[in-house]
Amino acid sequence: QVQVVQSGAELKKPGDSVKVSCKTSGNTFNGQYIQWVRQAPGRGLEWLGRIHPTRGDADYTQTLQGRLTMTADTSISTAFMELGSLTFDDTATYYCAARTTGDFDFWGPGTLLTVSS
Amino acid sequence: QAVVTQEPSLTVSPGGTVTVTCGSSTGPVTIVNYPYWFQLRPGQAPRTLISDTTKRHSTTPARFSGSLLGGKAALTLSGAQPEDEAEYYCLLFYGADRNRVFGGGTRLTV
Numbered sequence: 200q201v202q203v204v205q206s207g208a209e210l211k212k213p214g215d216s217v218k219v220s221c222k223t224s225g226n227t228f229n230g231q232y233i234q235w236v237r238q239a240p241g242r243g244l245e246w247l248g249r250i251h252p253t254r255g256d257a258d259y260t261q262t263l264q265g266r267l268t269m270t271a272d273t274s275i276s277t278a279f280m281e282l283g284s285l286t287f288d289d290t291a292t293y294y295c296a297a298r299t300t301g302d303f304d305f306w307g308p309g310t311l312l313t314v315s316s
Numbered sequence: 317q318a319v320v321t322q323e324p325s326l327t328v329s330p331g332g333t334v335t336v337t338c339g340s341s342t343g344p345v346t347i348v349n350y351p352y353w354f355q356l357r358p359g360q361a362p363r364t365l366i367s368d369t370t371k372r373h374s375t376t377p378a379r380f381s382g383s384l385l386g387g388k389a390a391l392t393l394s395g396a397q398p399e400d401e402a403e404y405y406c407l408l409f410y411g412a413d414r415n416r417v418f419g420g421g422t423r424l425t426v
Contacts (some may be wrong), residue, residue, distance in 0.1 A: 296364075302356070306361040
């Protein structure tokens with residue numbers, strides 16, 4: 200059974216950066232894309248991007264280009280999503296999802312990021 | 317970036333049938349948009365219902381089905397149950413820039 204574990208809640212100030220981790224087990228981490236999605240309070244889902252852990256290639260949403268970086272460490276089956284120059288609008292729950300046969304087969308529990316001065 | 321549109325809200329009676337649609341500002345939705353459908357309940361992670369237009373996830377009840385309908389992606393719920401009351405989101409893929417865009421979500425009341 201695939202399990203997805205994310206890092207804990209974060210409290211940051213405007214202008215800070217945050218790095219959220221997403222560890223998977225029970226699947227072939229190296230060969231499958233990891234997707235990242237967020238939901239701000241009272242708002243809908245927003246696709247952030249995806250990364251292929253072994254190839255290292257990533258696609259990002261146009262709206263966060265330049266602030267968003269996705270990486271992966273295959274030795275620990277963990278993907279990372281780093282968002283810089285944080286603003287209040289980045290307050291949201293950040294989710295990762297792992298692929299087996301479909302891109303969003305297994306979801307992590309979410310990581311709450313609060314940006315507050 | 318493309319804009320993906322859904323009905324803001326729909327209501328269905330218990331046991332009834334309802335269809336949620338998903339349109340794109342760039343033109344008709346087709347299989348190369350690889351439509352996905354997700355269910356979202358407050359305080360929970362999203363739940364994947366449908367991938368690649370019609371494929372049910374292993375945990376998706378058979379009462380949910382996906383299709384293309386009139387140039388849009390569609391999620392049909394046949395035999396609605398009280399536990400189906402939730403928000404539903406579609407996600408479309410745009411190959412030209414390898415981008416994905418969510419619809420605004422549909423709040424379903426049963």
